Amino acid sequence: MEQKGIEEGRWDFFLGRETFSLRGNQHTQEFFEGSGRGLEGLIGLPFRHIKRVFFRYNTIGIYLLCSSVLTNFPMAIIPIFQPHALLEWKLIREKDDVYDRIWKPLTRSSWLSINSSLVSSSFSTSDYKLPGIVMATAATPANESESWRISLGIDDDPSQKLYMYMHFAEVEDLKGQIREFTISVNDDESYAGPLTPGYLFSVTVYSKYSVSGSTTNKLSFSLERTNRSTLPPIINAMEVYMIKEFAQSSTQQNDVDAIKTVKSGYAVSRNWQGDPCLPMEYQWDGLTCSHNTSPAIISLNLSSSNLSGNILTSFLSLKSLQNLDLSYNNLTGPVPDFFADFPSLKTLNLTGNNLTGSVPQAVTDKFKDGTLSGRTMFYFMQVLEKIQIFVREKPKVFSFFHFHFFLSEDSTFYYSIFVVISLATTIETVTERPKEGPLKSGNCEFTYSEVVGITNNFNRPIGRGGFGEVYLGTLADDTQVAVKVHSPSSNQGPKAFRAEAKLLTRVHHKNLVRLIGYCDDSTNMVLIYEYMSNGNLQQKLSAREAADVLNWKQRLQIAVDAAHGLEYLHNGCKPPIVHRDMKSSNILLTESLQAKIADFGMSRDLQSLSTDPVGTPGYFDPECQSTGNLNEKSDVYSFGIVLLELITGRRAIIPGGIHIAGWVSPMIERGDIRSIVDPRLQGDFNTNSAWKAVEIALACVASTGMQRPDMSHVVVDLKECLETEMASRRIQRVGGHSIGSGNFLENVPLVLSTEVAPHAR
Known part of the structure; x- marks a missing residue:
């Protein structure tokens, strides 16, 4: 069986430092463009849209490839520059490489660097899209009479399966001389060649089958000049990838289709791409998946995601969904009755939307028959009064409890909801705080005497701001709070106090400090926040x-x-x-x-904004x-x-x-x-x-x-920045992969595998 391949400029596969997911039973696969904490996190760099990739494989390869992800070695991309040239140690990326690969310069004392003053456009117009600035440089052995060998250290698992892509282009006008050489991997002399690179034209040698160092920690390859060659070998750049196999199959197709419909229907701004649940540590932001043989989405949190419009029926296709949080969006229309048809739903949060109409009877019946019981909750919350109903366990005696509430602060209408509750002590109803009685977190207005009790007579100051002194306090349910007391000498008067209190009653986000309550009487102004134990x-x-x-x-x-x-x-x-x-x-x-x-x-x-500095x-x-x-x-x-x-x-x-x-x-x-x-x-x-x-x-x-x-772009860029750092940490944990050269390397037997190698059209 053929073990080598040489293709010139016809590839549909670039394989830089990108990661892609292969879904089984499909002959054509696509690169995914990115994810919040998904596949992008494996490499920590942004994805870009590229053309489809086609794979040739035998029947064994189909089976082995169904649940694989290919990813490159961090140090395996090695364009080589002149030691003292302007480009020495410069990382080539993004604007120079349309696929965002990072090309890291590498020099060795036993190498010479050569380059061309011309940068051919043919490199970047080929399907590989090789940056001209990379391919215009090359390395050659300093001692032309010695065998030139380069090694890749494999410090993690010497048996892991690798794919190599070596890029060659002549960068010198040979003036009648000949540069011809063969390529061997782990001393397999039949690997590729003889090869004569064209002048400023790329030639790529790739491994159709995976190779590995099965007995040592080094993968070595040699470039040997032929007898008729008058010049030593060269190499311009190299890419090496390893295979990572998943023990699980891809996410259930119904869930994939449903969540993609949700994404497009609401124009979700999160970078959801790739398989929603795999790899396990990089599942999509806001999702929790079951990790059995075929993963399914069991929890979906789209709180504060700027969703608008009606609630989509696509949610119903998530058959394993147990928890759904759509709170604090701009959803409108009625509460759908299909919520009663979820076979596994346990928690539903529709707080802070602009829904209208009444709760469907079929949904109400879910409480009556005990389906939404145990640690289940189905609650609606009026923005200011925060009316909540928590069902703690299956009711044993039933009655109807009737109350009214507004759906939003600006709503001009209200409607009645009937909810089945228990007459036993299985329901906790939180409504507007009574004037007397024990305090609980979640209440709004407090008396000054209650504030004194919460702070134990203001005996634990923890800071001071423009508004006044801040004290540590404790509510009756042992919730710690920060109590900010207005000082008469503060430059923030009653206007600023009421602006902050009013604003925080209508904004809710995990990255905004939550207002627990306030006190506003004739002489005292107090704001009570959740306590942040690590300070500012x-x-x-x-x-x-x-x-x-x-x-x-x-x-x-x-x-x-x-x-x-x-x-x-x-x-x-x-x-x-x-x-x-x-x-x-x-x-x-x-x-x-x-x-x-x-x-x-x-x-x-912005409607009431002044221009006061x-x-x-x-x-x-x-x-x-x-x-x-x-x-x-x-x-x-x-x-x-x-x-x-x-x-x-x-x-x-x-x-x-x-x-x-x-x-x-x-x-x-x-x-x-x-x-x-x-x-x-x-x-x-x-x-x-x-x-x-x-x-x-x-x-x-x-x-x-x-x-x-704008801040939307800042969020995206910072997440990419964070993923880059996290990827480098993962690389360090896996172990450093080193590249070396010389004649001292051990010979490692070539291991051919039935793993599929990507092959371009």
């Missing part, structure tokens, strides 16, 4: 102990969280809300370091200061300053009165990323991720609002 971001960035210093991944995750919260204010609220005082001290951290935006006293919606020096938009044009892009500027603080570990105004954006500019011009990033990290970060974060920050602090991205 500014404090965290000022940590002196090494154990308290945020690592790079944590910083990026905090940036993503804060960006999500700000994006929700701008795009998820109607009308949009401008925070107007975005800064690191207004980003609070939970025990698990989840970031939430706080302090909305200066926030305004507000904000904090160092964070305030200079364009707004000069023009009075305050809008969402002013928040984007402030967020960019926060991002620079996260990157550098420095304050917005550095001692000496230097603004952080001005401080970082000279180092950016020098390309000195390690001097930019917080030195307390001791270089423990992915440089590509760091540069991407710096680029995002600089875009946010552009001098004019028109030049700045």
Whole structure:
């Protein structure tokens, strides 16, 4: 059986550093364009749309390939540049490579680098789309008389299956000389060749079948000049991929079709691509799947996802769905009766929408017959009064409980709902807080005497802000809260207090601090929030102990969280809300370091926005200061300053009165990323991720609002940045894959496999 292949410029397969999923029983597969935490997370880089890929395989290969994902080795892409050329150590990506592959330069003392002053367009117009700047350089052995051997270290599992793609192009005018050589892998001399690369024309040698180092940790290949060759071999670039097999088959097709219909029907902005449930650690954001032989979606959380329109019937196709959260969107129309037809549904959350009509009788009957029992809940919540019904266990005695509520703050109508409840102690109904009785988290208005009791007479101060002193408190159900008490000397008066309280009763997002309640009588103004045990971001960035210093991944995750919260204010609220005082001290951290935006006293919606200059020096938009044009892009500027603080570990105004954006500019011009990033990290970060974060920050602090991205784009870019860092961490855990050369390598037997190799048309 043929074991080698040489194709010239006709391929439909690029195989860079991308990842794709292969669904069984289909001869034609597609690359997926990206995912929130899905396949994109395997490599941590953005996906791009490319052409379809075709595979040739035997019947054994079909079986083995059904549940496979191919991914490249991190160090296996090796374009080689001149040691002292302008391009030395420059990573080639994105604008130079339409498939976003990262080409890493590599030199060795035993190699010579040669290059052409011409860059042929034929490289980038071929189906491989090889960057001309990469293929215009090549390496050749310094000692022309020696055998030239290159090795790939396999430190994780020497038996893992690999596919190699070697790219060749002549970069010199040979003037009658001959460059011809053969290629062998693990000393298999019949692997490929003899090969004579064309001048500025790419030739690619690939492995049709997987190879592996089954007895050692090295995969080696040799380039040997033929007897008639007058010049030594060359190589321009190389790509190596390994196979990762899944023990499970792909997600059930009905679930895949249903969730894709949901995505398109609501124009879901999350980067959902690939298999929804696999790989297990990279399933789509907001999904939970069963991980049996054939995974199925069992939980779907689309809360605060800016969904609009009627509730789609496509949800009904998710037959294994147990939990569905559609809260805090802009859904309209009636509550569908098909919710009664879900065979497995246990939890349904429709809070914070604009639904109309009555709850269908069939849905109500789900309570009556005990289907929605145990730890099940089916609840509706009026935005201000927060009426909730929790069904704790199967009712034993039934009655009808009738109450009225509005569906939204601005709704001009209301309707009645009948819900079956138990006369026994199996139901907890939370309505408007009574004036007397024990306090529970979720209530709204408190008396001042209750506030005194919550704070134990204000004996535990935990901070101070522009509004006043902040105290730690405890509700009757042991929920810890932060109690912010207005100070008479505060520059934020009753207007700011009521603006914040009013705003927080109508905005709900996981990355906004939740308002538990408030006190507003003739002499006292108090806001009660959920307690954030890790304080604010500014404090965290000022940590002196090494154990308290945020690592790079944590910083990026905090940036993503804060960006999500700000994006929700701008795009998820109607009308949009401008925070107007975005800064690191207004980003609070939970025990698990989840970031939430706080302090909305200066926030305004765009319909009532004044042009009064507000904000904090160092964070305030200079364009707004000069023009009075305050809008969402002013928040984007402030967020960019926060991002620079996260990157550098420095304050917005550095001692000496230097603004952080001005401080970082000279180092950016020098390309000195390690001097930019917080030195307390001791270089423990992915440089590509760091540069991407710096680029995002600089875009946010552009001098004019028109030049700045909106927060939706910032969220996407930061998630890509985070995935890049996470991918590099996974690579480190798998083990370093090294490349070397020389004549000292051990010979490793070639292992042919029935695994399919990708083959282009």
